[in-house]
Amino acid sequence: MKPNLQQYAKVTGETVIDHLLQLAEPLKGLKVVHVNSTRMGGGVAEILNKLVPLMRDLGIDAHWEVIEGDDTFFQCTKSFHNGLQGNVVEIPKSTLKAYEATNEKNAEKLCPILQDADIVFIHDPQPAPLLHLCSNRRGKWVWRCHIDVSRPYRPVWKYLRNFVTDYDASIFSLADFAQLMPHPQYLIAPSIDPLSDKNLELGEEELNAVYSRFGIDPERPLVVQVSRFDRFKDPVGVIHAYRLARKFVPDLQLVLAGGEATDDPEAKIVLNDVYDAANDDKDITILLLPSDAHRTINALQRAADVVIQKSIKEGFGLTVTEALWKGKPVIGGNVGGIQLQIVNHHTGFLVDTPEGAALRIRYLFYNREQLAIMGEKAHRFVLENFLITRHLREYLTLMLDILEGSRERIDLK
Amino acid sequence: MPENQNERTPFVVKDCALIAIATGEKAQNLRELRDRLLVIDAGSIYYHFWAGRLRPGFDDPEYNNDFASWGRHALHDGKIAERLGAIDPKEFESLEDLRHELIEVIEERLDESEMVPWAKSDQQFNFLTSQIVVFTTKKSLEHPKDLVDAIPRMSVGSIFYHFIDAMRRTPNKTDDFREWLSGFNQKYAGLYDEIAKLDPYFQTLTQIREQLSQIFKSYFKRSSK
Numbered sequence: 001m002k003p004n005l006q007q008y009a010k011v012t013g014e015t016v017i018d019h020l021l022q023l024a025e026p027l028k029g030l031k032v033v034h035v036n037s038t039r040m041g042g043g044v045a046e047i048l049n050k051l052v053p054l055m056r057d058l059g060i061d062a063h064w065e066v067i068e069g070d071d072t073f074f075q076c077t078k079s080f081h082n083g084l085q086g087n088v089v090e091i092p093k094s095t096l097k098a099y100e101a102t103n104e105k106n107a108e109k110l111c112p113i114l115q116d117a118d119i120v121f122i123h124d125p126q127p128a129p130l131l132h133l134c135s136n137r138r139g140k141w142v143w144r145c146h147i148d149v150s151r152p153y154r155p156v157w158k159y160l161r162n163f164v165t166d167y168d169a170s171i172f173s174l175a176d177f178a179q180l181m182p183h184p185q186y187l188i189a190p191s192i193d194p195l196s197d198k199n200l201e202l203g204e205e206e207l208n209a210v211y212s213r214f215g216i217d218p219e220r221p222l223v224v225q226v227s228r229f230d231r232f233k234d235p236v237g238v239i240h241a242y243r244l245a246r247k248f249v250p251d252l253q254l255v256l257a258g259g260e261a262t263d264d265p266e267a268k269i270v271l272n273d274v275y276d277a278a279n280d281d282k283d284i285t286i287l288l289l290p291s292d293a294h295r296t297i298n299a300l301q302r303a304a305d306v307v308i309q310k311s312i313k314e315g316f317g318l319t320v321t322e323a324l325w326k327g328k329p330v331i332g333g334n335v336g337g338i339q340l341q342i343v344n345h346h347t348g349f350l351v352d353t354p355e356g357a358a359l360r361i362r363y364l365f366y367n368r369e370q371l372a373i374m375g376e377k378a379h380r381f382v383l384e385n386f387l388i389t390r391h392l393r394e395y396l397t398l399m400l401d402i403l404e405g406s407r408e409r410i411d412l413k
Numbered sequence: 414m415p416e417n418q419n420e421r422t423p424f425v426v427k428d429c430a431l432i433a434i435a436t437g438e439k440a441q442n443l444r445e446l447r448d449r450l451l452v453i454d455a456g457s458i459y460y461h462f463w464a465g466r467l468r469p470g471f472d473d474p475e476y477n478n479d480f481a482s483w484g485r486h487a488l489h490d491g492k493i494a495e496r497l498g499a500i501d502p503k504e505f506e507s508l509e510d511l512r513h514e515l516i517e518v519i520e521e522r523l524d525e526s527e528m529v530p531w532a533k534s535d536q537q538f539n540f541l542t543s544q545i546v547v548f549t550t551k552k553s554l555e556h557p558k559d560l561v562d563a564i565p566r567m568s569v570g571s572i573f574y575h576f577i578d579a580m581r582r583t584p585n586k587t588d589d590f591r592e593w594l595s596g597f598n599q600k601y602a603g604l605y606d607e608i609a610k611l612d613p614y615f616q617t618l619t620q621i622r623e624q625l626s627q628i629f630k631s632y633f634k635r636s637s638k
Contacts, residue, residue, distance in 0.1 A: 015566070022428070023546065176537070178539065179437070185434060385469035394430075397430045400546050401546070408456065
């Protein structure tokens with residue numbers, strides 16, 4: 001279903017929508033093209049699926065193009081991703097050549113479209129070389145980096161920097177990710193869509209169905225972590241915290257929900273460690289859900305009393321945003337974007353150890369009134385800061401700024 | 414209270430949107446913070462005291478400027494946090510004066526410290542600046558009493574523009590509400606004085622909106638008796 005602006009007014013209020021309409025007024029008819037590497041799956045596609053129709057709804061001539069590549073290309077860009085996040089990766093020269101050749105091939109098809117655009121948004125490293133390949137461009141080109149590049153593996157960043165440095169601007173999700181570059185670096189935090197299957201309100205029946213499907217007792221306290229089975233998400237640490245907390249909350253149940261184990265050998269190893277740590281405890285439910293199980297994830301987050309995201313490394317942590325939106329205090333790892341979202345004693349608790357997580361679980365179940373107050377604050381915090389309408393507003397502001405030439409302030413008549 | 418005869422000029426409600434921009438300048442310890450402050454663009458100092466309020470963030474901050482907050486949460490130095498947090502930017506004529514005060518406070522702390530406080534590498538201070546886009550809403554008010562209904566409906570962007578941004582552009586460095594009221598001669602002197610007591614620095618935008626609303630509501634309730 002294509003989103004439209006008026007549907008969001010019911011969630012955010014009319015003022016927010018009026019705000020968007022007025023900001024977009026001078027941008028009407030502007031040709032804007034987004035380019036990324038996939039139309040399905042992944043956070044970037046998810047956000048473009050919403051942003052592009054909403055921009056069109058505002059009168060902007062927005063388009064979305066996707067580059068095509070073979071396995072070698074995607075292996076290369078996966079290595080870029082890992083390298084930008086700080087992992088040491090060695091990429092053979094032949095693979096880099098394949099990356100550049102794939103972009104050259106895509107440029108043949110895309111350049112006529114991109115050169116004609118007023119603003120081009122290139123998402124992530126996959127299509128980054130297109131800038132140099134489209135020499136007759138007339139508009140402004142912006143590189144949107146969705147990856148945590150706060151501490152990149154330098155050889156990978158050094159290679160990619162050549163492709164992105166000549167853009168007119170770049171966008172990063174957090175200030176910590178910004179790099180030294182000769183153009184403005186805008187900061188736009190990610191967002192969630194309150195009307196998507198993952199976040200919309202669910203009826204009682206759908207929640208009950210999840211309880212019975214997974215054998216969860218709705219009468220007993222429940223903590224949930226939704227995350228890939230990845231060491232950086234510390235699922236074994238969550239089980240440790242659950243065991244410690246159970247001494248004080250004896251009826252406690254734990255759900256660890258993540259994606260199905262893919263052909264990623266690391267994910268399988270972590271999952272085995274999780275099963276070993278769970279040791280057939282009947283009150284620990286380990287779920288391997290398909291990537292499109294959005295409503296199930298939604299129901300699990302809503303069924304939880306408290307949500308955990310005990311990451312030891314995290315870009316932004318949209319699962320935290322999703323849980324806060326559902327009025328759940330979140331106990332989260334004291335890292336990355338989680339620190340922006342969890343305000344101790346207000347929207348949840350930041351912790352550094354399983355012991356810290358256990359302490360906070362115990363606190364929240366012994367202070368049910370406080371749990372409810374924090375849940376309300378958590379919901380309001382996301383409503384005011386992390387919905388897609390704010391994300392769209394910042395894109396519009398950026399577009400006005402970049403077209404006006406970055407004056408100190410822009411007064412729209 | 415300044416006077417000028419512009420009783421017929423309506424109050425045009427404006428709004429603004431902000432986008433944050435990273436300068437690329439960072440500091441990892443208190444000395445680096447001092448060194449960057451010596452040269453950073455004044456717009457960045459404005460951002461970390463005022464404009465950052467329009468960025469996503471929690472509406473009940475422990476400190477009202479980012480330097481103090483960083484002192485507490487990244488440097489874990491309570492003294493510098495409290496001293497920086499006590500700086501009231503309204504007391505300074507210009508951002509350059511504010512810059513000097515910040516540097517003064519930091520140098521005092523450096524002088525008395527045996528070791529320079531450091532932050533972890535993932536908790537560096539990132540100097541940001543911002544771009545503001547101002548636009549006119551469809552609302553235009555003829556009479557001060559109209560603000561009783563209008564203020565609670567204003568976005569935080571409107572509150573920022575009319576109450577905080579106004580300090581940089583109005584001749585008397587006040588807010589747009591008082592500037593407008595001053596055009597009605599002394600008729601609203603009481604209301605003007607009430608608004609003048611409102612301190613924008615130690616309050617969030619939502620709190621400013623609530624308090625302004627209360628001031629207008631109470632004033633016109635009293636004056637109708």
